Amino acid sequence: MGQMHTEIQQSNGNYKLRVFPSSIKNKDAYMQLSSLISTMGLAENENVPISKVVKTNKWITLKGSSTHFGVYATVKAQKGICEYLDVNMEVTYHGNEPLHAGLQVRYDLFGSGQPTWMIPGAFYKENRFSHNTRMYPRYDYNGGDIEKLESDYWAFRSDRAALPAVFAWNDHFSGALFTEEMSSVGLTGLGFIGNKDETTIWLNYPYREEPKTFFSPxxxxxxxxxxxxxxxxxTVKIQYKVYVGEQDLHAYDPFIRELYSQHQKMYSLNPWVDLKKAAELTAHGLHYWHYDPNYHILNETAAFDRELNGNVGGKGDRPHMHVGWVSGAQYAHALLTYGRRNDVKSYTEAAINVMDKIASGLAPIGIFWAEWKVDKGWGTGWNPNRNWLQARTISEATLFMVRSLLFEHKHDQTHQDWEKAVQSNLDFAVQCQREDGNFGSYYHCETGKVEEWDGAGGILWIAALLEGHKYFQDDRYLNAALLAGHYYRHFIKDEFIYGAPEDVHLTPTSEDAYNGVVAYVLLYEADKKEQWLQLASHVADWMMTFRWTYNLAFPKFSMLRQLDFRSRGADQASPSNQHLHNYGLFCVPEMLRLWHYTGDTYYLDRTRDNLACFMQCIAREDGDFNAYKGMVTERYYNTNSFQAKGMLLTLSHAWCVGVILYAAQEAQAFSEELRIMG
Known part of the structure; x- marks a missing residue:
C-alpha cells in the first residue's frame, strides 16, 4: 500500500479501515472507515458494513452489502506531492422499485483534543466569533444556538468550496476527504461534526446542507x-480521496498542492483578452463609467442597464467613494500610471483630481476619512460604529498615495498636498502603534483612540510604512513596520487572519490573505531576513485555500454557463460573502516577486490562473454580456448564496475595474512567464 500506513481491523465479522500518518507513532490517533457507505433520506437509514477484504501489493478491495445496496471499493495508495488514498466505489441498488436515497461516506477521527476545521474558502476553524456583528455559520463544540447559526455540525454543497475538501485537526494529526464538485448522482457535499462523543468528517452524494442553508446573513x-x-x-460510481498529515495547522498545504496539480490538467483556462487589452479596456471603463468630473471621485458602482438606471433616478450608480478598498486611491493610482505611460492626458488629469480629493479629506485625528458621499461629504464608511475609522481602508489609501508619489517622482512631478496627507497618516500609525507592534483595527475619528485592538485590519500599515520609508527616508516608518511584522505573524501561524473588510467584522477573508502577502513580501525586500520570506510563503499558501482549483459546473441556462466562464483561478470573497471576486489581483506583483524569490512555481501557476480568470468578463464592447465597454462586475455567483448559481451581479464596480487595470499593467513585465493569451 505504499508509505501511508493503513490497517484492517476485524470485529464481529465486519472490518474497519484505519489510516495513520506515516510520521505518527501513536496508535490511538487515526482515521477510521467503519462502513463503506451510509444511506441518507430513508425512513430508516442503513449502513453498508465492510464484510470482505482482499489485500494485494497494489490496493485493498473492500466489499459489503445491506438491505438495499451492495458496494465494491478499491483503495489504492498514491504518492505525488503528498501521500493520499484513492478510493473508487461501485454502489449497486438491489431493489425492484425506484428508491429515493442519498449516500454518505464517513471517516471518524480518533485522538484527544477538540477538533478544528477547514473547508477551503467556506469554513475556517470556528469560522465566526460569538461576538461578531455579522451572522454566518459558526462551529460550537457544545452545540450552540442554531437560530444564531451555531452548531456542532455543518454540511455544505461542494460548490461553496474553492476545493471540495473537508479538513479536520485534533491534538495528534490532521485528516481530510476530497471529492469532485459533481458526481454520477449530482452535486456533492462536505460535512463534519465535533463534540464530546465524536469527531467525524464526511462526503455526501448528493449534497446536503444542514442544519441550516446559508443563503445570506x-x-x-x-x-x-x-x-x-x-x-x-x-450501479453508480463514486470516487474520493483520503489524506492524513501532521497536527500542524499548515498540514493542508501539501494536499491542496497535489489536488491543484491534478486539476491543472483537468480544467482549462479561457482568458478573453491579453494583459495589454485588459488594461486598455479597464482604463476606459474606469474613466468613462466611474470617474465623476463634477466631484472628482470614482463612483463605486455603475449600472449595466443604463435605461433602468435612468428610470430609477440613477440609483444603480453609487455616487460615493471610499478612499481605499472599494474605490479610491488604488484605482486612481492605476489610472494615473496608465495615463502617463500611454500619454492619455484625460486619464492622468482625472487620477490626479481623485488623489487631490482624497488628500483633502483628513479627519480630525490626521488620517483619511474613509468615504465621501454626495450631499454628505466625508464620513467613516461601513464600520460597526459610525464614529470609527478602519485601519485597512485608511492604510490601503495611504499605501497607494505614497506609491503614486514614488511614481510621479520618476516623472519629475511633485504633489505637496499628497505628501502632507501621507505623512500625517504614517505619523498617526507610528503614534498609535502598541508596544507589541499592533496598530489596532478601528480608531475613533475624533479622539484617535484605538477602539478595537482585535484582528489584522492594521496589517497593511506595514506596506504603507515601508513604501513611506522609501519616499521620506524616515527610519521611524521602517522600525514601526518591522515591529508590526513580528506582531502580525501570529495570525499567519494560527492560519486564521481576519478583520480586513469594513463590512464583515472580524471575519476571515481572502482580503486578509492578500494584505498579508503584500506586507511580508515588502518586509523581506526591506529587511532581507529569511523569516519574512517564510511568512510571505505561509500566508500565500493560506490565500490559495480561497482560490478555485477547478471549473464550476454552472447550470445549463445560467449566464456564466452561456459565457463559458472558467472559475479556476477565482477567489471566494469570504465564508460570510460567498461569491467569486477578483480582489486577489491586488497582490499580483507581490506574488510574482514571491515566486521569483522562492523559485516555487506553484505561486507563478496560481497567479497565472488568477489573472487568466479575470481576463474573462471584461466588456469588450457595448452589449458584451449586457454590460458596456470596460465594465466589470463585482460578483460571480458560485453557489446558492445571495443569488442563484451561475448569475453575475449587473453592476460594474470601481474596484473590480481598477484592480484589473492595476494588475494587468504590473504583470506585463512577466508576460513571457505568465503566457496569458500570448
Missing amino acids: VEPHPADCPTYQWKPAE
Missing part, C-alpha cells in the same frame, strides 16, 4: 437535503 434558509432516485439494479 439576513436570510438563512431551512436545511436542504435532496436525494437521488435509484433505478432497479442501477
Whole structure:
C-alpha cells in the first residue's frame, strides 16, 4: 500500500479501515472507515458494513452489502506531492422499485483534543466569533444556538468550496476527504461534526446542507437535503480521496498542492483578452463609467442597464467613494500610471483630481476619512460604529498615495498636498502603534483612540510604512513596520487572519490573505531576513485555500454557463460573502516577486490562473454580456448564496475595474512567464 500506513481491523465479522500518518507513532490517533457507505433520506437509514477484504501489493478491495445496496471499493495508495488514498466505489441498488436515497461516506477521527476545521474558502476553524456583528455559520463544540447559526455540525454543497475538501485537526494529526464538485448522482457535499462523543468528517452524494442553508446573513434558509432516485439494479460510481498529515495547522498545504496539480490538467483556462487589452479596456471603463468630473471621485458602482438606471433616478450608480478598498486611491493610482505611460492626458488629469480629493479629506485625528458621499461629504464608511475609522481602508489609501508619489517622482512631478496627507497618516500609525507592534483595527475619528485592538485590519500599515520609508527616508516608518511584522505573524501561524473588510467584522477573508502577502513580501525586500520570506510563503499558501482549483459546473441556462466562464483561478470573497471576486489581483506583483524569490512555481501557476480568470468578463464592447465597454462586475455567483448559481451581479464596480487595470499593467513585465493569451 505504499508509505501511508493503513490497517484492517476485524470485529464481529465486519472490518474497519484505519489510516495513520506515516510520521505518527501513536496508535490511538487515526482515521477510521467503519462502513463503506451510509444511506441518507430513508425512513430508516442503513449502513453498508465492510464484510470482505482482499489485500494485494497494489490496493485493498473492500466489499459489503445491506438491505438495499451492495458496494465494491478499491483503495489504492498514491504518492505525488503528498501521500493520499484513492478510493473508487461501485454502489449497486438491489431493489425492484425506484428508491429515493442519498449516500454518505464517513471517516471518524480518533485522538484527544477538540477538533478544528477547514473547508477551503467556506469554513475556517470556528469560522465566526460569538461576538461578531455579522451572522454566518459558526462551529460550537457544545452545540450552540442554531437560530444564531451555531452548531456542532455543518454540511455544505461542494460548490461553496474553492476545493471540495473537508479538513479536520485534533491534538495528534490532521485528516481530510476530497471529492469532485459533481458526481454520477449530482452535486456533492462536505460535512463534519465535533463534540464530546465524536469527531467525524464526511462526503455526501448528493449534497446536503444542514442544519441550516446559508443563503445570506439576513436570510438563512431551512436545511436542504435532496436525494437521488435509484433505478432497479442501477450501479453508480463514486470516487474520493483520503489524506492524513501532521497536527500542524499548515498540514493542508501539501494536499491542496497535489489536488491543484491534478486539476491543472483537468480544467482549462479561457482568458478573453491579453494583459495589454485588459488594461486598455479597464482604463476606459474606469474613466468613462466611474470617474465623476463634477466631484472628482470614482463612483463605486455603475449600472449595466443604463435605461433602468435612468428610470430609477440613477440609483444603480453609487455616487460615493471610499478612499481605499472599494474605490479610491488604488484605482486612481492605476489610472494615473496608465495615463502617463500611454500619454492619455484625460486619464492622468482625472487620477490626479481623485488623489487631490482624497488628500483633502483628513479627519480630525490626521488620517483619511474613509468615504465621501454626495450631499454628505466625508464620513467613516461601513464600520460597526459610525464614529470609527478602519485601519485597512485608511492604510490601503495611504499605501497607494505614497506609491503614486514614488511614481510621479520618476516623472519629475511633485504633489505637496499628497505628501502632507501621507505623512500625517504614517505619523498617526507610528503614534498609535502598541508596544507589541499592533496598530489596532478601528480608531475613533475624533479622539484617535484605538477602539478595537482585535484582528489584522492594521496589517497593511506595514506596506504603507515601508513604501513611506522609501519616499521620506524616515527610519521611524521602517522600525514601526518591522515591529508590526513580528506582531502580525501570529495570525499567519494560527492560519486564521481576519478583520480586513469594513463590512464583515472580524471575519476571515481572502482580503486578509492578500494584505498579508503584500506586507511580508515588502518586509523581506526591506529587511532581507529569511523569516519574512517564510511568512510571505505561509500566508500565500493560506490565500490559495480561497482560490478555485477547478471549473464550476454552472447550470445549463445560467449566464456564466452561456459565457463559458472558467472559475479556476477565482477567489471566494469570504465564508460570510460567498461569491467569486477578483480582489486577489491586488497582490499580483507581490506574488510574482514571491515566486521569483522562492523559485516555487506553484505561486507563478496560481497567479497565472488568477489573472487568466479575470481576463474573462471584461466588456469588450457595448452589449458584451449586457454590460458596456470596460465594465466589470463585482460578483460571480458560485453557489446558492445571495443569488442563484451561475448569475453575475449587473453592476460594474470601481474596484473590480481598477484592480484589473492595476494588475494587468504590473504583470506585463512577466508576460513571457505568465503566457496569458500570448
